Amino acid sequence: MKTLETEVAIVGAGSAGLSAACQARNAGAKVLVIDENSRPGGQLFKQIHKFFGSHEHQAGTRGYVIGQKLLKKTQDCGADVMLNSLVYGIQPEDLTMGIIQNGKNCQLHAKKIIIAAGAKENYLPFPGSTLPGVMGAGAAQTMINVNRVLPGKKIVMMGSGNVGLIVSYQLMQAGADVLGIVEGAPKIGGYGVHAGKIRRAGVPFYLGHTIKQVYGKDCVEAVEIAKVDEKFNSIEGTEMMIEADTVCMAVGLNPMTELAWMAGCQFDFIPAFGGHVPLHDWNMETTIPGVYVAGDITGVEEASTAMEEGNLAGVAAAEALGYLSEQDAAEKKAAIVERLNTLRCGPFGEGRRKFKEHQIADMEALKRGEFVGRCIEK
């Protein structure tokens, strides 16, 4: 079996992983990024809309352009990226990873590991939800923006968070019609400006509604929606049919924590972050020394935050390896944390900042021997 060696091994070549790679490599560390996909960039290349944020976060720049820049930075700094390679295991004792590369098994010995595996889409089960044409909104987004294939012409979107709103808009840009956005909550979840774009295109919102059933023989033919009560159960007699050929689900994401579990990390359960999230400190280091996390795996947020968390983990790993002095690292980290705080403020970000502080406080508690895993809902 082939055995590889590196100083910093990074799982995932998305926004967080590539940012971490650049920081660690630029500080002088040997870096290897491993990704199961055939192309690097993670979700960034699917994002054809202009990003929010500040100047430092390249606000107003389209996501795929940010991806191109990050990829160029990664190549320029000399971090190695290994594609078509799936990390299936981590041995926490000696930070060895098991990897399947192009169908062949290999081992990777690293001094530090940064897990930036991202998140996966949630699914909502209902009668008909296994019919072809029912898919995750992220899947539809990959089809239109990466593979240039229109999944359908008449779409019903479930979920009004930013993913549901953005993908609806992009489906219309790709030429489809979005017949409605179905949302269980009594209000729109995502940014009003994203909602505004699709309202101007005439798309109705069905708030306080759910999908009851999807009808069709071999594919989606019609979607039955109904009003819901406070417990999100559909109310008899409020049903309505929408003729459609595609149903997209944008009902949240959950962190891809498998490797962190396998490494033996301790977790909190934070529903606002998508479920179980590994504890980490401000260095992004988990409860397993030498294992760091960054991006959606630490709690589902968005690309700009993921990039900053990647920056933090990359700096911290380089510091731990002796490539950055404590003072240099402290200055870099303080600047990153300040930028992170600007992303985690306002009515949409304040909650995330609070949950992140809980998560980090629990890490401190664990170091004091006072931690018991908990569910943090408020």
Add this chain to the structure above:
Amino acid sequence: MIEKEGIIYTGFPSKEELMSCPGVPSEERMKKGRVAVIECVQQIPCNPCASACPMGAITIGENITNLPHLNEEKCTGCGLCIAKCPGLAITVVNKAFGEGEASIDFPFEYLPLPKEGDFVDAVSRAGEPVCKGRILKVKNLAAYAGTTVISMAIPVEFADTVRSMKRLPNPAVEGA
């Protein structure tokens, strides 16, 4: 379906939300000529509009979740902010455009594009066609980074209502 007013219920700002929005200019200013109308009513972390303005007419301040504030006297209506707003929430309105007509410049990111002189369905914030619009200009500057800015003439009485145009049928999509 939609019973309550307001952006979180309808997806577009209510009259009240627009009245108290610091990015929306006064009626008097709109009657004087071209001016930016920044319909940004939610505190999201975003500030490219402020740096886009060459006149320094848009300010957000240190805290990037602050709502953009428009200095309507400084604004010349150049429209550089329109394509910079990732939320596509900025238009330039001119109620002094001409005999009974107003003009509106709005961002548009669908294909196909209309051509100068075309008549299109001008739509409200809710996407309802409210009147016909006459296309004055279709601009695709490199600085707009893929967002087209369309100038359209409409009857002046619809200047507060119209915010975009109806998508044109896309011949590239079979059966659409």
